Amino acid sequence: MNTTTKYAATALAAALGVTVLAGCGSDDGSAGSGASKGSGSKTVTLVSHDSFNVSKEVLEEFTKETGYTVKTLKSGDAGAALNQEILTKGSPRGDVFFGVDNTLLSRALDNGLFTAYEAKGLERLAPDTQTDEKHRVTPVDTGDICVNYDKKYFADKKLAPPQTFADLLKPAYKNLLVTENAAGSSPGLGFLLGTIAAEGEDGYEAYWKKLKANGVKVVDGWEQAYNEEFSGSAGGKKAKADRPLVVSYASSPPVEVLYADPQPKEAPTGVATGTCFRQTEYAGLLTGAKNEAGGKALLDFMISKTFQEDMPLNMFVNPVVKDAELPELFTKHGEKVDTPPTVTPEKIAANREQWIQSWQSLVLK
Amino acid sequence: MLSLQAATVRFGERAALDAVDLEVADHRIVCVLGPSGSGKSTLLRAVAGLQPMDAGRVLLAGQDQAGVPVHRRGLGLMFQDHQLFPHRDVGSNVAFGLRMHGTGRAETNARVRELLELVGLPGAERRAVAALSGGEQQRVALARALAPRPKLLMLDEPLGQLDRSLRERLVVELRTLFQELGTTVLAVTHDQGEAFALADRVVVMRDGRIAQEGTPLDVWQRPASAFVARFLGFDNVTAATVTGRAAATAWGKVPVPEGSPQGEVDLLVRPAGVRIGAPEDGLRCTVGVRTFRGNHVTVRLLPENAPVLEAECALRDTPDEGAVVGVRFDAAETVVLAGAATPSGA
């Protein structure tokens, strides 16, 4: 064994050794003290999807108010996270689950995932919020899935951006829209449901036939649609993307501003407010929770002003309570979407698979 | 020291060791001699405990070794191709057994030095094993096996891979060394020269059984069977019918010593007992290939209607190739082989 080899081996061994030590240190602090010790303890465990996000200060405030410490578990995207809860029904990993939306709500409720609890402060909910009468779940946020447009493209072409579902069928917007696979992507499904809400259960198929004829492109997920195909995004610009219309969120333009350096005066993208579908995300107390009292306190806290006002800049969603104020970024760069037509969770539950299948055979084949 | 009682090892149907009884007395050198496949390596492995036995017992200094694992038997074993640890240097190889026995560092170092001197490699401790010549590896392997002072040292084809001159020199060195140290040795080899030079006693094996056992001189002078004779390198073996002091063979009548067994037997005529004379005198043969062996010549003789004969003659008496000669036999150099007769030419 020559010297270089020896050196390399030693270096690798040393690197491994150091990380072991580093690992042990940080681990004891965060991960180790789990919910498994939790019954009657001061830890409340929140299970959510990967997009869940909250400021640390806000969680600290919760601890100060109630004495409970929040432990967060994230497991995959919204669908996967919910399905994992359904699989572990009766022996849940946590106390509260956050992140089931109106497109999947019935699946959660039919499976009896949640124990009813009427959170304190529900009277402050905005009037058009979709709620569950039995309070098995508590609405926490709403978000609108809408077509975004690249402002520069339409300015350069001196073309008015589309505003409604009907606009998207116009020849002027041929080959401009990219959307996501409704079978796997949450915004993709939202957009499909939006067209069903707008065009009716009888009319949406005809609508999609025309949309396809007008050159809609379907990619698998939001990341590709937004970062690779949409000309208005930072990634799209680098990828020389050529579609100025994308199915995304109403909050995407403010986010474009927030995460630019330096921040532009005006968002580079806009929202076609007549193409939206509203997603409402709910949280609920898991049946079989080890720390029910803590879970209830957490649900109360999630519709508190503190938590609700923290959400927009962390998850880019809208609060559901009237007294929560939107940050300036949203009021300045976001566009106000009036309550769009919707489809009830029951109807979605009953028809989701059939709608997706017919959509697939219409659009993908 | 070592006693084997009815030791039996089977590989499937075949018995590699078939009820072998063997004794090795203290301070003696016993050599097991046999062709490959005769079971001699299996014998060593069974003694070492590397090969479980199907029946029989191994006793070391009177202790039954059943259930004693290899590493507690306190033996030394030198492998055929040495099996030095390639990732250790010479000194560390020699010290291995001492370390395993928990010998202290100072004592280990002293013993390693002593042994390397003993095998003629003083100061070789730090040398890499891969850089050693075959003979040096041999010596290191020996030093390694001797270092923990084994009760019994076993050698598997100890000189097998070395060249001839080195082998001849080493075998003498080894014998001297073992005698000085008083080591009890059990060696196996297929080379009769090695066995005879090294051993106090020779054990010839065939198909898992002992074919003959005795002092080198005994075995050399009176091979017990055609197999042993042929294995010792004698080719003039043929079926014969002995009547009185004469044997009827394919080579004609051959005189045999007094008191030889009678009837259908195998007969050995040592090359030295084949006397070459004038063509009209005795068995007519054509002279074939001649091989010079230093102080004598081995001559192949081709009789007209009989198997080839080998003769040994002095340099000056050697006939030319192609010459026609006559052959007579010397009774003092013929041996009637005990045991069942084998078909001639077998």
Place this chain on the structure above:
Amino acid sequence: MRLGLMAVPVAFFALFFAYPVTAIVGRGLKAEGDWQFGRIGEVLSRPDILDVLWFTTWQALASTALTLLIALPGAYVFARFDFPGKQVLRAVVTVPFVLPTVVVGTAFLALLGRGGLLDELWGVRLDTTVWAILLAHVFFNYAVVVRTVGGLWSQLDPRQEEAARVLGAGRFAAFRRVTLPALAPAVAAAALMVFLFTFTSFGVVQILGGPAYSTLEVEIYRQTAQLLDLPTAAVLTLVQFAAVGGILAVHAATVRRRERALKLVDPAQTSRRPRGVGQWALLGGVLLTALLLILLPLGVLVERSLDGGDGPGGYGFGYYEALQSVGAGGSSTFLVPPLEAVGNSLRYALVATLIALVVGGLAAAALTRRAGRLVRGFDALLMLPLGVSAVTVGFGFLITLDKPPLDLRTSWILVPLAQALVGVPFVVRTMLPVLRAVDDRLREAAAVLGASPLRAWREVDLPLVRRAVLVAAGFAFAVSLGEFGATVFIARPDNPTLPVAVARLLGRSGELNYGQAMALSTILMLVCAVSLLLLERIRTDRSGEF
């Protein structure tokens, strides 16, 4: 003794693989306690499922053929030629193998998509065509062929071919009759590994194929994670199991054939500088392919991580600096400082590596003395996790490891455990050939000298396989470093690894998020490349296929 060695790996696989996977399949195929095997027929007669099966199979075959076609010349060049930067290049071509597909998709689109090289040069766009999938599979698996085949090729004595030439064989005839037969098992083994990896391809197909293409693996993910249609998922898992089992059986047979082959020589003696126009052209061609196919997509990631960092149009380290500031300013749970993500990744990878080494090392030690069909069966069994979807394992964990003392569902250890499942086959594959090459009589020599079996293993086997162990460790490490599927599924307290952090950043709009995702990907690439380079330095001559 042997059984003792086997106990740990058998227990590990029973508990963390067989049990969870059986449970999740059982959940899908059992109704009121009875197995519903009729469901298999139902699912397998659905035309959409048949489409998926057909596509999965033919794209895997096509990808394998294409990979061999492109990578075999590479294997030859790496085996037989000396050129500057060879070691670095060999490490670099291995980087894709351990990169998360999220990142690779992005990089690859830059080659084949709009504005990509092909588009610029000839106006050809291959994104969302099956060609994109096939080429990306080549990109991923190039290293598998180069390392497996090239590794053996470099140890074949060129004098054998020369001997054939002297005996009157032409250049091609000599290759066909001497080298090719010697190489065939390695080629077959490489081909089967590539087939296995592409048959179970997930991210590449999702990102590059668009919604129109779906493999079994994608469908299993969809049916399990999104639709919770466990019966269909169970049937598909069984189908994939059967297919992968078949592939592995063939693979195991060819690997065995290869192990008892050939007298090999030191690779250092077989390579030399290329001579003549033909050889230089071959070297050039291979380097160009590697450049276009592998370096270019990787380079795109680096370029994008630097582009625009310091204001529009300029290049700089702005995105990397932005990563630095995350910890100080933003106090949310979304992002952690990149150093912490690197730390998390290293920590998970390290624990996974340790588990993989212990389990794989014991398995390899037990399998060393090849005996019985049972042992060989276990050998193949160890490879099965490579062919089982992360979502199947992850969801299986959920419904099985839920009772004390094994309530591990919320424990961080589950992530390295799942990663170790993938690492173990690599460890076994790397260590086994070396261990089998250790002469049993060395162990006997140690035993006769007084070493107990354990001591003999420590004194003889361990020093001899130490380098192989390091190589194995490095691979297990790199694989866990890039592992995404299990890491994202298994619920964990919030300490994202690099791939998870990259995926999160890509899941948000905004220039800084995108740039930081590219920057983190570059860091991940560097961490991978550095570990692989260190491995290159200590690569054993006899190390197995990877």
